[in-house]
Amino acid sequence: MSDTIPFTIDGVAVEGRPGQTILQAADDAGIYIPRLCAHKELHPFGSCRVCTVKVNGRPQSACTMPCAKGMVVENNTPELLEHRRGLVEMLFVEGNHYCMFCEKSGNCELQALAYRLGIMAPRYPFQFPDRNVDASHPDVLIDRNRCILCARCVRASHDLDGKNVFQFVGRGSKKRIWINAEAKLKDTNLDVTDKAVEICPVGAILKKRQGYAVPVGQRLYDHQPIGSDIEAKRAAAAQA
Amino acid sequence: MAKPKVATASLAGCFGCHMSILDIDERILQLIELVDFDKSPVDDIKEFTGRCAVGLIEGGCCNEENVRVLKDFRKHCDILISVGECAICGGIPAMRNTIPLKECMDEAYRNGPSVYNPTGVYPNDPALPLVLNKVYPCHEVVKIDYHLQGCPPPADTIWQALVALLTNKPMDLPYELIKYD
Structure with a gap:
């Protein structure tokens, strides 16, 4: 398709769509970029900086930065993990x-x-x-x-x-x-x-009156790290 | 060769982490094969008898005696581990940190609904350690080498960490064993 935006995240080829941020394109590609203030139903805000990635060597918040053709994004590097x-x-x-x-x-x-x-x-x-x-x-x-x-x-x-x-x-x-x-x-x-x-x-x-309804061991992040749902997409695509 | 020694202490904690140590169940027999216990509430040894390989600290520092014990542990232990939320973050005792100390003391010894204290004097026996201005996590008082999270940390967390340390293996805890609650 001509209207996709090819770029890479940690060397993996990703196709973004026009208007997508790096974070949105990464989610679609099954690559998890940690975030707290970003939410899929909300406009980007860019306050927590946890999603900071390096774009062509410069730090940018992935939730506010639109993807652009050929950009080289670093996400899961020791340096960025330490910042996060x-x-x-x-x-x-x-x-x-x-x-x-x-x-x-x-x-x-x-x-x-x-x-x-x-x-x-x-x-x-x-x-x-x-x-x-x-x-x-x-x-x-x-x-x-x-x-x-x-x-x-x-x-x-x-x-x-x-x-x-x-x-x-x-x-x-x-x-x-x-x-x-x-x-x-x-x-x-x-x-x-x-x-x-x-x-x-x-x-x-x-x-109110909803606390501790789910027992320990059955809560959202008891067994799977946050972002596993996003990463599962890529694993499924790789198997297909 | 003599077995390495392990010491434990409960500072400003609830002894829940020590309960979790005992919760390793029958593996405590294996543990006794691996180590000897030194100063610890488990065997009721009050003072260090020598150098220890590992010290486990439960609870943060809320009074001067906690600080003295913690520094004593640092001096005698090769590796010092903060066990549980109170040792690492201050925990429940640290909830007083946002309230001025005088207000806390007044509530506890003068104004509390169940307090009977006609003289209005705080307990002042010389044997009582002085309360600190706030509750400090252990790593803000001395150098701490490892932290085991949890309230309390699961017995498996403590077990795996101890065995890894005593057998010279890296402490790779699986995701499910790192919990803050």
């Missing part, structure tokens, strides 16, 4: 991530990424920031201790739900996810069925 490890470790020390009692544990994308990257302990000192919980809504709660500021809920509420429930306030280490109301989550028009609720990659926005 560092980024994920920073997310861990910057919040209060208590996996042992988190309802999202086992289904959490941040945790799963740490498993996949083989992180045994963060190299940075823990910050233990003082963050709060808003459980005023009858069906949903926000635990800001676990928020990684990926803006998935911001974008999902605005673009998919047609509302505008979430937004950021503050700058730098004081940045927090906040709500479009005077005081509490219960004062917003957020509904438990909103996409913004289920799209949270971590345990920051949770549906």
Whole structure:
């Protein structure tokens, strides 16, 4: 086909389509590029930088960079993996991530990424920031201790739900996810069925009365690393 | 040749990780073939009797005694391993880190709903170790060589890690044995 864009990821030939980002083309080709803020139903945002790849030798976020003919992309190199490890470790020390009692544990994308990257302990000192919980809504709660500021809920509420429930306030280490109301989550028009609720990659926005429903051993990332579903596509294609 | 020695300690932890060590079940007989236990709650030896090959640390540091024990372990052990979330991240005890120490002490010894303390004095027996300003993970206090994640780490994780170390093999833990919960 003439309208495909040939390029390579780690030496593997990939055919992108016009308008696709590197991340989207890689997903279609069955090559997993780690990501946290990117989501297939949302516009690219490029905040977490976990998907950083090298394009012709220069670092770029794969979720925002359109694919171009002949580009040489590096993804699974020791250097980039080390960068990604560092980024994920920073997310861990910057919040209060208590996996042992988190309802999202086992289904959490941040945790799963740490498993996949083989992180045994963060190299940075823990910050233990003082963050709060808003459980005023009858069906949903926000635990800001676990928020990684990926803006998935911001974008999902605005673009998919047609509302505008979430937004950021503050700058730098004081940045927090906040709500479009005077005081509490219960004062917003957020509904438990909103996409913004289920799209949270971590345990920051949770549906109430759903915790620990799936037993340990049957959760999403208990046996297969995150990204296995994408990589399975390539393995299946290679067998065919 | 004498068997290598293993020492263990529970600092600011709940002894759950030690339970997980015992959870290796009958393999503890194999372990005894491989090693001798030195200072450890398992055999109740209170002080080091000599150099140890491996030290297993459960829990982080919440008071000065934890720090003293941890430094003692570092001095006596060739390889020091943080076992479990509390040793690695501070864990549940570290939840107090966002609350000023005075507020924590007041809640525990003066204002708590079940507290009876008419004099309002904090426990101050000289034998009680002083509480630190916050809870520290072990690797922020001394050099830690390996970390075994989990709350607690599965018995298989501890077993495979110990056997790998004691038989000079690389510690290649499978995906399923690295869990943070």
